[in-house]
Amino acid sequence: xxxxxxxxxxxxxxxxxxxxxxxxxxxxxxxxxxxxxxxxxxxxxxxxxxxxxxxxxxxxxxxxxxxxxxxxxxxxxxxxxxxxxxxxxxxxxxxxxxxxxxxxxxxx
Amino acid sequence: xxxxxxxxxxxxxxxxxxxxxxxxxxxxxxxxxxxxxxxxxxxxxxxxxxxxxxxxxxxxxxxxxxxxxxxxxxxxxxxxxxxxxxxxxxxxxxxxxxxxxxxxxxxxxxxxx
Numbered sequence: 001x002x003x004x005x006x007x008x009x010x011x012x013x014x015x016x017x018x019x020x021x022x023x024x025x026x027x028x029x030x031x032x033x034x035x036x037x038x039x040x041x042x043x044x045x046x047x048x049x050x051x052x053x054x055x056x057x058x059x060x061x062x063x064x065x066x067x068x069x070x071x072x073x074x075x076x077x078x079x080x081x082x083x084x085x086x087x088x089x090x091x092x093x094x095x096x097x098x099x100x101x102x103x104x105x106x107x108x
Numbered sequence: 109x110x111x112x113x114x115x116x117x118x119x120x121x122x123x124x125x126x127x128x129x130x131x132x133x134x135x136x137x138x139x140x141x142x143x144x145x146x147x148x149x150x151x152x153x154x155x156x157x158x159x160x161x162x163x164x165x166x167x168x169x170x171x172x173x174x175x176x177x178x179x180x181x182x183x184x185x186x187x188x189x190x191x192x193x194x195x196x197x198x199x200x201x202x203x204x205x206x207x208x209x210x211x212x213x214x215x216x217x218x219x220x221x
Contacts, residue, residue, distance in 0.1 A: 031207050032208075032209075043212040043214050044198075045212070046211065088151070092206075096154075100150065101151060
């Protein structure tokens with residue numbers, strides 16, 4: 001069983017819409033959760049982190065964490081073509097475990 | 109602020125040749141350091157991590173090795189490259205504190221011919 005699973009995608013959304021990305025993890029003791037954005041051919045870039053249950057907002061991004069359900073999500077509001085990328089969910093158990101990523105395409 | 113440098117950006121090597129990729133971090137002390145490989149269209153595979161000079165943990169058996177000769181220097185090596193070693197190699201660092209994110213270098217795209 002994979003430690004971190006993301007919805008497989010690809011996810012195509014129209015410009016201005018909300019993109020919703022989901023991630024589940026297997027280790028109930030995980031303490032910290034991160035979302036990275038990776039443009040094609042580039043390295044991953046940290047865009048959000050969340051440690052506590054609930055929502056955390058940063059600009060157009062909102063991370064949501066539910067430890068009881070072992071579920072973390074990322075919402076991208078008012079999606080722009082520049083948001084087209086692969087989004088990686090990462091969970092910190094004793095090391096950082098990455099999901100395989102969800103590719104998002106924002107169509108103009 | 110902290111920065112991470114990784115080189116070269118691209119590398120084309122013949123099968124059986126040696127490899128040395130270098131990564132350095134500036135602006136922090138005693139970082140945790142990591143080497144990942146990302147095959148085309150795939151997720152990140154952790155290869156090695158280090159919590160201090162000379163301390164290397166290997167995550168998967170393979171044709172590669174890592175060394176940390178200085179606090180902020182991490183080197184990925186191979187004596188003889190295989191075709192299967194092709195991929196995007198990423199170095200990352202994190203503070204030596206629990207629950208911190210990792211920050212990645214720009215990566216090295218390695219092609220084996």
